[in-house]
Amino acid sequence: MNILDFISRYFIQPIYNGEGYNIYNTVVYGLVLGVGIILVEKLLIKLRIKVDFRFFIALLPFLIFASTSRSLVDASIFPRTALLITPGIFITTAFLAFFSLIVSLGLQKRGIEYHKTMFALGSILTVYPIYKVFTSISHWKPLILISFLLLFSILIFMYGFERLGYSQLKNPWVKAVFTGHLLDATATIVGVTYYGFFEEHVFGNWLIHLTHTAYIIYPLKLVVLVIIIYIIDSMVEEKQRSYWYLAFFIIGFAPGLRDALTIMLLG
Structure with missing residues (x-):
């Protein structure tokens, strides 16, 4: 397989065929996303936004x-x-x-x-x-199911974290990050469990098959988010933290909303 065949097989075809992610495009897209976030941060600083x-x-x-x-x-x-x-x-x-x-x-x-x-x-x-x-939209039932599970998960996890003394939740930005990613997790769970969709991301898909339940996405998201919030709070200057919180909110909210709407459109 030459380089052009490799790019076609692991980058071009998955995009147009709807195959989801693989280990190669996951790594590359992740690196590009990281670089993009850093460049946008520098641009906003330069524009004094x-x-x-x-x-x-x-x-x-x-x-x-x-x-x-x-x-x-x-x-x-x-x-x-x-x-x-x-x-x-x-x-x-x-x-x-x-x-x-x-x-x-x-x-x-x-x-x-x-x-x-x-x-x-x-x-x-x-x-x-x-x-x-x-x-x-031809299917409104997923909206009810996603809304119920999202609200329930927010209440349960927020209450649990507060009982554990997770003080970061006092920050509205951190609450937004958790809410955005809980939407993403909920849409994935509903789509995979009840409507025959599949998880596009490599690790998430592997974990679902390993545990035989899409609900594993909830604890996975929470563990990853706690680590990310810790890294932001530890390594990013306080005046720039809101930008990084916003970036990770977008990473969860945008695909979560897309997935929810797709389920409602296709059922």
């Missing part, structure tokens, strides 16, 4: 755009093009968000707060994907 609640709200429509568009690709409503499937959808969304941020910063010089303009531009982007999603 403070990652706070205003920035979070301004960015939220772009996350919804990415998740809804990706779910519409899964349902064959949007075409399976390089710009709308993983990892291309991340590049597309990042470009749109960055362009909107630059425009918003330009208008801020005229007295309009940047986060308001950015939120408005992002909201315009989401109108058509949201319309297509909600006019194409």
Whole structure:
């Protein structure tokens, strides 16, 4: 197998055939994601953008755009093009968000707060994907199941951590990270257990087959998150921690929302 065949087999074909991840593209995409997070952090510092609640709200429509568009690709409503499937959808969304941020910063010089303009531009982007999603959904039962399990898991795990004295949960950003990843875990569990979907990630898929239950994703997520939060709190300067919390919230929330919508579209 030459290098072109290798790239085609482990990188190109899985994207267009919906095969999920393998060990090779998992490692490469993980490295690219890590580098991307670092570069975006440096860019925001250079632009003097403070990652706070205003920035979070301004960015939220772009996350919804990415998740809804990706779910519409899964349902064959949007075409399976390089710009709308993983990892291309991340590049597309990042470009749109960055362009909107630059425009918003330009208008801020005229007295309009940047986060308001950015939120408005992002909201315009989401109108058509949201319309297509909600006019194409044929199965509403998964919404009830996902909502119930998500709320139940949040209450149980938050209560458990508080009883154990896990003080980090006093930080709203940490709560957001846990909520985003619990959504991702819940959507995966519902999809695999009740609707015949499969876990795309290598380790998660292996663990599900090993334990014969998708519910193993809950403790897996929690262990990984506790480690990540510890690393952020230990190694990242306090003024930059909110950015890293936001980055890991996105990593959980965006695919979680996409999976939930895909289940509702395909059933």
